Amino acid sequence: MPHLLPSLSSLVPAVASNQDDDKKSAPAYLYCKRKIYYFRYAFPANLRKSLGRAELRVSLQTSYLRIARFRARMLSAEIGNMILEGFMLDYKEIRRRMNILLQRLLEQDHADLSERKDVSIRNVEIQYDQLRLSQAEILLSIKTPEQLENIAPACLIELFRSRAFSREELSAKNYLQIVKAYNEMQITLHRIDAARAQGDFLMEEEIMGRDYGKLPYEIDSSLEQTFNAISSTPEKNIGKLKDSTLYSEAMERYINQKLQDREWQEHSVTDHRGRLSEFLAIIGDKPIQEITRADMRRFRETLRKLPPNRTRVKEFKNKSIQELLELNVQTTLSTTTVNILVEAVGSMLAWYVREGMLAANPATHLQIKDSRQAIELRQAFSDDELAKIFAHPKFARKEFKSPSYYWIPMIALFTGMRLEEIAQLHCADIYESQTKGIWVIDINSNGLDELGRPKLLKNKNARRIVPIHPDLIKIGLLEYHADILKKKHVRLFPDLKKSEGAVKFGKQPGKQFKAIVTATLGEASGKTFHSLRHTFADFFKQRGLQNDYFRQVFGHELPMLAAKQYGEKFPPELLYEKVIMNLAWEHIDIIQKNR
Template structure:
């Protein structure tokens, strides 16, 4: 039923093979593993390769294209055609509401490629042609005749063959191959693409095509012009010194950024982004990413559950499972925030730029920054700041006035437990330091400078800092000392523990801030109820910023306390950190109602 020339099986896997005797005494033998056990998928790929090979064999005989180049080009055809089928299948499963309409569009695309292959790019469109077919022809014409498309085809062929240039005649030949191959692939979609789910899933499980070929084998000892010299022998994959997969590009980029002192949390975000991008687009090679893929990725982010990434199950979920989960949620629980979407687009832009810097060919029209959306909510409105009254209510709660037990520290009781949950919010309220900066303190980070006890916030084995300006020395508020903070530090030092707040370290990840964030959320909810819905540990940082501004503290001193960068080049380059004795009055202006 699916008879196909040059298609055969080797074991359970299909392969394509063609042997042709050239005009000399050599034999050209090209074999390609199709990497699939599904005959329908093999028929699609074989039909496309056979159509391409008719032209390639002519070019080989005229010595315009070598056998090695032919194998590389055909291998690239297989790789891209598999990806196209997979993406088409994915879009149908997720986006389509009308399979019959999908089939109508497929048929129109098939007819459009058929027309272009027979009549050429400038051939007259026959009267009576359906509007959808006519529209597809016009769109394809615009793309195929554009300078950018021809540049991409020439670039891809140079990358595959290692040639320095492609002649006008060779470019015309490659464009002809492209059209004939597209026509051949679409010609059999009605039979070969059913069932499409099964085909695309099978393709996704297969590794990239293993390209096996041989150079022309002349019968006489002397080499003929048809035999490609060793220097032109090409491997199956694109001959690039760098791995072009998105995950590999990210790992190399992370190495560079780690040397620049970027915090580990940010570096992990790049890895998470890479996994999410591959999950939502099905694209694993940075060379294959187009602007339309970035647009589709942005659209998919708006369909994700807002809680995405918080459950361990998200790490192994398929796209279908993710979207099915989102479909069962309320509308207000679906769609990542504009800020998060923009951050993902920024990550994509950095990865694309990193690949380009490494010499990996990326689409020159790919510009994720164009897809950024303006956030309708101001940064200052995204998180509330504590008011003095709210903080007074918080610090009158069980954690600071007496708890039932250390496990049930938010329940009223007779004992006050001086642990991380007790000290960290107090420190945050008189320093404005970030959650991870406080929770990740070590005993040795409590220092004395010019006789003033201080917090030394700097990168260490315990934790990294957000930026270089985040490294700072901040005086310890006198009220903390009155409450016994320095005595607590001495006890922890005597125990030899590396953490100042060992109860806040996550047992599996080793991180410090998350547990503090969860416990603070519990404290806020139980103390303030709905009034504290927009508050978090980070709201202490906003409280300190506001309180220092109201106290008319110099802006440079405020930036040094909270660890913000300077506002201009002068501040960033020439401003030196304020010493603790100048900073101390500003710290003491903050009241601690406990």
């Protein structure tokens, strides 16, 4: 994908008197022919076969260099996005195309209103859903290269007919892999169809709810639509690039649009606005069209010199940015935090580029390389540290002001749940599963609390069921749950409140736990409540048990495509056996005493 070019030049008609003058005034991807500008894009060599062409040439329908540059940039970005989606025939691309086919087959089936009839074979009635499941089982038995060779001709004919693959893309190395993927797609189709016949439409949600992009042959029509939209943009609108849109105005418009598009949730706006506002504090409120690369570099380098939590720490709270820089503090924002803040501004500016209000994004490729490995950034507690923390009198004698300050860290230690996931639990989220004797915590977004507030989940994988460890039961979690239930509270921790200053239920429990960590381990440990989640994960990592069972309990996406898209979630009893019963905290006295 081509790099973005420097900022646009002034509006100049293409009236060059000769070809040499035109070459000097126009970039390489533009050329002028009979006073009309054309766009040229050379496709990478490895994509030319699948796209059926080496390059794209198209008239930009203007004689003005500035307008030609604008339209060319928009086209270039769109083509780049398509290339980034990937058309190379690796396993991921093959699966992507199969998922597109699966979506379309499901849509066709949904539109077919004819009756799904049962089948009679030798006076034996076979129900429609049983027939589809039997077909899936037959296909499932096709595994060896010889078996795949046998079904290859029929599969490939269907794939060519659907135009998911072209004959030029097939080779001796990849055609069996493609046939295998097609067979797996058909298995899924039969299973979903059988589930539909039984009135179960949940199985197809994962497939139908995703955007897998386009098939390669569709790129031409997509580019044509894109160009038509770009070339139809009135020139007076392009001229609006000269207008002044202050950063503060642009920020609010961006936030509102993200909410309207449902990319952000209302509860996350405070965090997003806080990150974007850092630019205002450091650079000031200038028009976004005037933000330069130098501004973004100054923003980044200033962040690297600022102390963390400067708006909350009394020592820094009322000081200006310049005053803080003059302090020359030793402890500054982490590399991760600086990158997050720069990326937040960069994402907003990129959005304005896509909206046609900016020509280029001055914030690209400004991330600071962090030499630390990812595992070093996730600080877990050691066994000795856990022993010290939970030996603190507030834990050992349950001396907390609120029972939530005791129970929330305990639940996190035995489940790996996030702070807010625990703090917002309803009493109804804890129950005995169908397998008697196994109690579970159901992490979901169902129901409202007494004030009509919903539960909020980080992402789709956060919705899960986690079996409760027997040690949690022995130290009294179910008794606490029963007591709160008897008082007819909706939430498990009814004493926790939200406010303008504390937009999450977990703020106070997090602060209380951090205070104990500091008291027992010292301020320099740098560890927080979230370190309990890292500790839970590290326990299984050190034992080689971070498998799919663990990932489901932990709320992470399964890495393999087959595990993500085919089959059901693991039942609680299996998670209890494979994950929860492997967990043991031998160094914590209050747990050992209750065994």
